[in-house]
Amino acid sequence: MKNWLFLFIAIIAEVIATSALKSSEGFTKPIASIVVVLGYMIAFYCLSLTLKTIPVGIAYAVWSGVGIVLITTVAWFVFDQKLDVWGIVGIALIMSGVLILNLLSKTGSH
Template identity: 65%
Template sequence: MNSWLFLVIAICAEVVATSALKASEGFTKLVPSVIVVVGYGVAFYCLSIALRSIPVGIAYAIWAGVGIALVAAVGWVVYGQKLDAWAFLGIGLILSGVMVLNLLSKTGAH
């Protein structure tokens, strides 16, 4: 499989696991707790596969940036977390930084 696909799967698994972490209520609810453990396991396994050919700085910037934006979206939609204009601006800046790193930086071979 393509390393970029493994990175996408890792990000999705991490977002699911992080979202379930809130629902687990401190690991007191079984099903969300199992989703957390399995989700993070899948996420880290897929990230390790992606790191075979994607530089760690690039992969982690994408993982963190996209993960932050998606978890914030899940928090907003699923958990009713309020996001103000500053939150959207901050998330936009994070995503812009990821794009600059990937499109303009020469720090790692793609």
Template identity: 65%
Template sequence: MTNWVFLALAIIAEVVATSSLKASEGFTRLMPSVIVILGYGVAFYLLGLALRTIPVGTAYAIWAGLGIVLVAAAGWLVFGQKLDAWGVAGMALIVSGVFVLNVLSKAGAH
């Protein structure tokens, strides 16, 4: 169970880092730039820990899928970026895919 917590924290760190990348304005602002570097470092370290028991394909699918949705949500909430119905539908399909992979598929370590 601990490795799933590592994966969840890795995803959160990656979302914070990616959102800060936008705020860093091309690494011209110091604090967001520091958050980017630290966030990605923490994210990859925690992903590495999670991969001790979670298959890499499963972990990366979850990482990428949830990362996309959470970064899009952060863009909407923090930066005022627009999401249209097709964007929301696409993200719902991504979340559905992560659900199928984790709950229904026998491909991952459960």
């Protein structure tokens, strides 16, 4: 269970770093740039801890799927980047895939 917590921390850190990347304006804003670097450092460190027990394919699928949904949500509310219906359908399909991997597949370590 601890490894899933590390994965969750990695995802949150990556979403914060990616959001700050947009705000850094090409690394011209020092505070946002520092948040980017620290966020990605935390994200990759926690992801590396996760990979000790969770298969890399499963960890990366969860990382990318949940990350896409969260960063899209942040972009919607913080940067006013709206999705059309097909964008929402696509994200729903991504989340469906993550749920199928974690709830139905015997591939991962549960």
